[in-house]
Amino acid sequence: MADVSLFSHDQIVGLLAALPDPAFIFTRSGRYAALFGGADNRYYHDGSSLVGKTIADVLSDERAGWFIQQIAIALDQPGMHVVEYPLSGRDVRGLDNDGPPDVIWFEGRVRALGYQVQGEDAVLWIASNITASKRLEKQLRMFSETDALTGLANRRKLMQMLNEHYEMHARYGTPSAVLIFDIDEFKGINDRYGHLCGDQALQTTAEVCRAVLRSTDFPARLGGDEFVVLMPHTTRELAQPIAERLRLRVAEELRLLQSLGDGATISGGLSEMLPGDHSFEDVLKRADVALYNAKRQGRNRIACHFPVSLDAEL
Numbered sequence: 001m002a003d004v005s006l007f008s009h010d011q012i013v014g015l016l017a018a019l020p021d022p023a024f025i026f027t028r029s030g031r032y033a034a035l036f037g038g039a040d041n042r043y044y045h046d047g048s049s050l051v052g053k054t055i056a057d058v059l060s061d062e063r064a065g066w067f068i069q070q071i072a073i074a075l076d077q078p079g080m081h082v083v084e085y086p087l088s089g090r091d092v093r094g095l096d097n098d099g100p101p102d103v104i105w106f107e108g109r110v111r112a113l114g115y116q117v118q119g120e121d122a123v124l125w126i127a128s129n130i131t132a133s134k135r136l137e138k139q140l141r142m143f144s145e146t147d148a149l150t151g152l153a154n155r156r157k158l159m160q161m162l163n164e165h166y167e168m169h170a171r172y173g174t175p176s177a178v179l180i181f182d183i184d185e186f187k188g189i190n191d192r193y194g195h196l197c198g199d200q201a202l203q204t205t206a207e208v209c210r211a212v213l214r215s216t217d218f219p220a221r222l223g224g225d226e227f228v229v230l231m232p233h234t235t236r237e238l239a240q241p242i243a244e245r246l247r248l249r250v251a252e253e254l255r256l257l258q259s260l261g262d263g264a265t266i267s268g269g270l271s272e273m274l275p276g277d278h279s280f281e282d283v284l285k286r287a288d289v290a291l292y293n294a295k296r297q298g299r300n301r302i303a304c305h306f307p308v309s310l311d312a313e314l
């Protein structure tokens with residue numbers, strides 16, 4: 001604890017004003033009773049014009065309601081209440097145009113004061129700009145979920161998505177189709193034309209997925225030359241023509257690649273989530289069996305694996 005007797009009243013006022021992060025005093029009803037600090041205008045707008053107003057005066061009803069709720073939580077619990085929230089200068093009525101132009105992510109550290117201010121319970125709310133770490137967090141998440149070569153989702157993200165859609169299927173019976181496909185004789189392509197041409201074939205395949213599939217479909221690179229397309233809300237009847245169109249378009253684009261000689265084709269295995277499946281792995285296994293059958297039947301085709309009682313391998 002600082003020995004405040006070393007400083008004059010004016011010096012303490014000056015020190016509080018120089019604090020880089022803004023420290024608001026909010027009353028329970030949402031009044032901006034006071035503001036200390038917030039001197040770093042690289043990160044903050046000057047909020048001094050807010051003092052005397054209420055949160056409801058400056059924010060939308062929904063936002064204001066959220067702030068009042070957080071103040072109540074902090075007042076009703078001991079210690080620090082920590083929250084994260086986005087806010088832009090435009091969200092707050094009455095701020096000038098200085099300060100950062102974009103949305104700012106804040107970490108709010110909120111604590112009950114233990115005494116009343118202007119006749120009400122009050123909290124200290126320190127708002128720290130965490131936009132840079134939020135941005136980094138988003139970037140890291142993106143890297144951890146993306147396949148570097150093709151830009152498609154990677155295996156980790158695919159498994160997460162398959163699991164989410166399996167849960168939807170198990171709970172609500174929502175249909176989801178799953179296609180596994182790979183490039184035929186890809187090892188030969190690498191051997192004949194080189195690894196870089198192989199990479200180019202994988203990238204082209206990914207581009208076709210992005211171009212041909214609906215935005216709600218979810219293509220991913222499983223690894224090597226294997227791709228998976230999750231088609232949510234898609235029955236097998238709808239999935240078959242989509243898979244077929246993808247097969248034709250990939251072959252067409254790979255033929256157009258000068259570097260691959262006569263081009264290359266793909267083989268795929270298609271299945272769908274079914275009642276009785278215990279996890280998303282069941283549908284992946286069926287699609288994989290179908291892919292194996294497509295290879296056995298001569299490649300450059302899509303095979304389907306649905307249960308025997310329906311219309312097994314087509």
Ligand SMILES: Nc1nc2c(ncn2[C@@H]2O[C@H](COP(=O)(O)OP(=O)(O)OP(=O)(O)O)[C@@H](O)[C@H]2O)c(=O)[nH]1
Pocket residue numbers: 149182183184185186187188190194195196197198199202223224225295299
């Ligand atoms: N260029 C390139 N090749 C890769 C990459 N990852 C895996 N591979 C190669 O992909 C090939 C996959 O071949 P296989 O799975 O054996 O099958 P295939 O030759 O496609 O034969 P079929 O699937 O039976 O038609 C292997 O030779 C791997 O070395 C990659 O990122 N880039």
